[in-house]
Amino acid sequence: MKYAISLIALLAAGALPAAADEIWVTNEKDDTISVIDIDTLEVTRTIETGERPRGIIFAHDYSVLYVCASDSDAVQVIDPETGEILHDLPSGEDPEQFVLHPDNRHLYIANEDDAITTVVDTETRRNVAQINVGIEPEGMAVSPDGKIAITTSETTNMAHWIDTETHELFANTLVDSRPRHAEFVKDGTELWVSSEIGGTISIFDVETQAPKGKIEFEISNIHPDRIQPVGFEFTNGDTHAFVALGPSNHVAVVNAETYEVEDYLLVGRRVWHMAFNADRSLLFTTNGVSGDVTVIDVAKRKPIKTIKVGRFPWGAAFRPTN
Amino acid sequence: MKKLLLACATVLGASAAMAETQVDIGFLRVDVPQPAVLSNLDPIPEDEGLAGATLGLADNNTTGRFLGQTYTLIDQNVPVDGNVIAAAEQILAQTDLLVLDAPAEVLLQIADLPAAEGAMIFNAAAQDDALRSDQCRANLFHTIPSHAMRADAMMQFFLARRWDDIVMIAGTHPDDVEWAAALERSAKKFGLKIRARKDWAFDADMRRNASQEVPLFTQDFGEYDVVIVADETDDFARYIAYNTWLPRPIAGSEGLRPRTWAPVVEQWGAVQLQSRFNDQSARDMRPRDYAAWAAVRAIGEAVTRTNQGDADTLRAFMLSDDFELAGFRGRPLTWRDWNGQLRQTIPLVTERAVVANAPLPGFLHQHNELDTLGIDRPESACTAFN
Numbered sequence: 001m002k003y004a005i006s007l008i009a010l011l012a013a014g015a016l017p018a019a020a021d022e023i024w025v026t027n028e029k030d031d032t033i034s035v036i037d038i039d040t041l042e043v044t045r046t047i048e049t050g051e052r053p054r055g056i057i058f059a060h061d062y063s064v065l066y067v068c069a070s071d072s073d074a075v076q077v078i079d080p081e082t083g084e085i086l087h088d089l090p091s092g093e094d095p096e097q098f099v100l101h102p103d104n105r106h107l108y109i110a111n112e113d114d115a116i117t118t119v120v121d122t123e124t125r126r127n128v129a130q131i132n133v134g135i136e137p138e139g140m141a142v143s144p145d146g147k148i149a150i151t152t153s154e155t156t157n158m159a160h161w162i163d164t165e166t167h168e169l170f171a172n173t174l175v176d177s178r179p180r181h182a183e184f185v186k187d188g189t190e191l192w193v194s195s196e197i198g199g200t201i202s203i204f205d206v207e208t209q210a211p212k213g214k215i216e217f218e219i220s221n222i223h224p225d226r227i228q229p230v231g232f233e234f235t236n237g238d239t240h241a242f243v244a245l246g247p248s249n250h251v252a253v254v255n256a257e258t259y260e261v262e263d264y265l266l267v268g269r270r271v272w273h274m275a276f277n278a279d280r281s282l283l284f285t286t287n288g289v290s291g292d293v294t295v296i297d298v299a300k301r302k303p304i305k306t307i308k309v310g311r312f313p314w315g316a317a318f319r320p321t322n
Numbered sequence: 323m324k325k326l327l328l329a330c331a332t333v334l335g336a337s338a339a340m341a342e343t344q345v346d347i348g349f350l351r352v353d354v355p356q357p358a359v360l361s362n363l364d365p366i367p368e369d370e371g372l373a374g375a376t377l378g379l380a381d382n383n384t385t386g387r388f389l390g391q392t393y394t395l396i397d398q399n400v401p402v403d404g405n406v407i408a409a410a411e412q413i414l415a416q417t418d419l420l421v422l423d424a425p426a427e428v429l430l431q432i433a434d435l436p437a438a439e440g441a442m443i444f445n446a447a448a449q450d451d452a453l454r455s456d457q458c459r460a461n462l463f464h465t466i467p468s469h470a471m472r473a474d475a476m477m478q479f480f481l482a483r484r485w486d487d488i489v490m491i492a493g494t495h496p497d498d499v500e501w502a503a504a505l506e507r508s509a510k511k512f513g514l515k516i517r518a519r520k521d522w523a524f525d526a527d528m529r530r531n532a533s534q535e536v537p538l539f540t541q542d543f544g545e546y547d548v549v550i551v552a553d554e555t556d557d558f559a560r561y562i563a564y565n566t567w568l569p570r571p572i573a574g575s576e577g578l579r580p581r582t583w584a585p586v587v588e589q590w591g592a593v594q595l596q597s598r599f600n601d602q603s604a605r606d607m608r609p610r611d612y613a614a615w616a617a618v619r620a621i622g623e624a625v626t627r628t629n630q631g632d633a634d635t636l637r638a639f640m641l642s643d644d645f646e647l648a649g650f651r652g653r654p655l656t657w658r659d660w661n662g663q664l665r666q667t668i669p670l671v672t673e674r675a676v677v678a679n680a681p682l683p684g685f686l687h688q689h690n691e692l693d694t695l696g697i698d699r700p701e702s703a704c705t706a707f708n
Contacts, residue, residue, distance in 0.1 A: 113597060115384055135384045136594050154591060155648065156385040157626070172388040174626065177648040178591070197648040223691055225653040247652070 022319045023275055023284045024080075025293055026053035026067060027310025033067070033083075034293075034309035036284065038277050041295055041305050047083035050076050055097040055140075056315040059122075060104040065317070066122075068095040068109070075109060075120065080319060090127045092118035097181075097315075099140040099149070101164065108149045108162075110137035117151045117160075119167060129167040133160045139193065141182040143206065152179035152193055159193050159202075161209060171209045175202045180230045181273075185238045185256065194229040196246060201229055203259065213259045215243075222248045231273035235298060236280050242296070244271040244285055251285055251294075253301055263301050267294035275316035286313035342390045345382075345631040347618055348413035349375045349397040350432075352406050352424035357495055359557040371423035371446055372397055373603040374611030378618025380602070382625075391625055395618075411437050418633040421617045423447040423610060426457070433459040442633045444617035447610050451504060454661045454697050458704035463640075463662040465620065466613040469504035471696035472580040475668035475680030476505065476550070476573060477512040478694070479580075482682045485547035489518045490574075491540075491562065497554035505550060505574070516550070518543055522558050536565035543567070550574040577672065580680065583612035584671045589679075592650040616649055616664060623647050641707075652679065653692065661704040665692040 020039035027034060031053060035045040050069025057066050064086065065078040074088035075095055091098075094113035101108065106128065109118045117137055119129040134156025141150040142164070149162040152175070159182060161171040176198020183192050190212065191204040201215040217227045228246035234256065235242070241254040247270050253263040268287025271294070275284050283296040286309075293313060295305040351371055367373070375395060382393040396416055400409045406424070410432040413420055418441035422429055426448040433443050438461055445453065445464045454468050480488060488509065492502035502519070509516050520543075524535065540549065540562075549566060551574045553559035559576035571577060585596065585606040595615075599607040607615075624636040624645060639645055646654035651667045658665060668680045681687075685694040693699075 112594060134388065135381055135598075136591065154594075155381055156388070157623075157648070158385070158388060160388070169388075174389075177646055177654060197646065197654045199654075225690075225692075 021278055021321055023277070023293070024056060024058075024065065024317045024319055025284075025286055025309050025313045026056045026315045027291075027312060028052055028054055028288070028314040029312040030310035031069075032310050033078075034313070036293065036307055036309075038282065041307055043307065043309060045083065046310070047078070049078070049085070050074055050088075054314045055095065056317045057098065057100055058317055058319055060100065060102075062319055065319075066098065066100070066107060068098055070094050070096055070112070075107060077122070087125070089120050089122060089125055090118075091120060092116055092127070092130065097138055097140045099142045101142050101149075102144065102146040106164075108140050108142060108151070110140050110151055112136050112138060112154075115153070117149070117162065131160075131162055131167055131169065133169070134158050134172075139180055139182040141184055141191065143184045144188040148184075148188075148206070150182045150184075150191060150193075152182050154178045154180065154196075157195075157198075159191065159204070173204060173209055173211070176200045181232060183232065183234070185234055185241075192232065192241070194232060194243065196228040196230055199224055199227050199229065201232070201241075201243065201254075215254055215259050215261065217243075217245060217248075217252055217261060217264075219245075219248055219250055219264050222250075230271075233274050233276060233283070235276075242274060242283055242298075244274055246270055246272065247289075249287075251283075251296065265296060265301060265303055267296070267303055268292045268306060272313075273315045275318045277318060278320055284316050286316050288312045288314065342392065343386075343625065343629060343631050345386075345391065345393045345621065345625055346417035346419070347375070347379065347393060347395055347621060348417050348420040349395055349614065349618075350406075350410060350413055350420060350422050350424065351397075351399045352422070352428050353400065353402045353404075354425055355402050357555050357557070359555060361556075361560060363560075364556065367603075367605055367608070369603065370608055371610040371614045372399075373599070373605075374446075374607065374614035374616075375421055375618050377599055377602055377611075378615040378622065381598075381615075381619060382622030385622060385626055389626060389629070391629075391631075393618075393622065393625075407431065407435065410435060414438055414441060418442065419621055419636070420444070421446050421614055423614065426450040426453055429453065429462065430457065430459070433462045440633060442621075442637055444620075446613035446617050450500060451697060454663050454702065454704065456703040458661050458702075458706050460706040463617075463657065463664070465616040465664045466609065467582050467666060467668060468663065468696050469501050470508060471663075471666075472582075472668055473501075473504040473508035474511065474695045475580040475670060476578075477508045477514055478680050478682045478685050479578070479670050479678050480514060480548065480573075481512050482678075482684070485571075486514055487545065487547045488514060488516045488550060489520075489543045489546045489548075490516050490550040490552060491520050491522050492552040493522050493555065493557060495555050495557070498552050501554050501575075502552040505552060517546065522553070524558070532561035532565050536562055537567045540565075541567040546570060548573055551576050578670055578677055579672075580668050580670050582609035582666070582668070583607060584609075584669060584676075586671050586673070586675055587650070587669050589676070590650050590652040595650050616647065616655065619649070620645075620647050620655075620664070656690075658693070658699075660699045660707050661697065661702050662707060663696060665690065665695075667692065668695060 050072030055068035134153025139152035176195035269289035
């Protein structure tokens, strides 16, 4: 009888094409990507990349994967089916983070060592523009209408607003120390920027570039210096933000309307970036020091599993498979 | 697009109205006679300190470009026996922001000049504890950590490892004596004891006979956990390792060292600073380079946030709760408002890796864990900041 059940299970599994969606995680100190199966919550594949992979995004149609191989000075284009590196893009030196324009064609890349933002055309594989920004550019964002790109610079402590048509800066707004990540939210009306050392998220009104609010974090028994916001993502309808707080080993849940922090969830050590599954019911955070990924049940606001990946996981990206 | 253009117009208008801020920063290095050392392996770079200030200036100007702020460096090097006071007065006539790489007594002479009243002077080299206590000055700030801060980092590590049987070999140069005294005070502060101390008074060339001399020299220490070598001039410490009578770890000026900055520091984005420095100067960034960089960057950060370049405004802002410097140390760097010392973490390093980063976990403080390192408010005899 046991066999029969197994057989049925096998048949059932076989009947459905291998359909589990995936989370792809770059391992900065292993030069690999760990691919997590969202159904089983296990690593099913490990893919080799160039040196020091950090930023990771899929093309909007998921046909290819882009990875910042920082120490190889390249953005690598990878076939997600085979894991094969198809070719490199001329990213400029030391690419760290990047963002894909809504046109699905232009990558905006922060070149951390060079104080430059590089724009690359993924079709012609040419470098379209290089824009001088502040020292150690890192966070990258592009508005939903594609008209504005943002670079945050870690040592200059600014968000630089780039007109994507002219490739000129049209505004520079100061934020707190060491800005790491930027996102446009609420249909591109607000820009959120996290500051790692400042310990805050600054919110700007996009139309006027004026500051609109600031979020501060406080966890009992953890010194404020250790609460260092880095990556963040928004739930459906942009109602809540989940914010990685670095060496405090917590993720904050922020009400995106009131800017109040509602919850703090304990995850792995030095949490940095994150990605949701398709319906945003699960969140996967990269924990650099503990070398794992925490899976959070978004509705319950509860960590449900820890998945071991490579050394110093950095970025994460979602890939649907059907 | 219309909206975007409108936004452009607003910002351009704003920047046109924005007054240009010009900030001059003085950098004065005072050469001191270097004591002869046994090994010629590690010469002190000619531009030590200045290279850090130069990099800090470049960092400030990159930021300043977006805000209409320009920074220039007025640098001078006074040779041994040169006229330090004249050089300082000359710089102070042009700016009231001065970074100094000079010994303690020269620092105080300059800080006490009539021309230095109301100026901000940044000590980027002298580690003397007295400068942070009874010898402090209201116009004197310190970006280099004190001996006490480094010693406390060392003792926190010993305590965490339960290495409580400690012995010490100390040099006889005044810097060694001061450093050894700081280590002894720190041991006491953390309830440890340096059980035995021997002074290094050899004058032989140790490259030839360390293996014969050092075992005998360390034999009568008996049983111990760790030997501290206090050799701030980098004279003999390198010949102690592996030559002690008992096979024991060595720390202090050799082996495990508490340092302001070291090439092995790579966390918290430090790699970026290390590689910017390497690109600029084709060598590793040293503690004095870091201290000078931090002084210039602290000025830049305060100018960025206040849009003012005068010492009064900058001093008030730096001592307020609003100031913080991202210094690649894992924590925001701020000033102690009782003695003008820049709070910072202290990495404990070998030649090859960061072993620990002080303050170590478990060393708690009612206000800021960084204040478990060095002279805390209640211990400081400094009254100039009241």
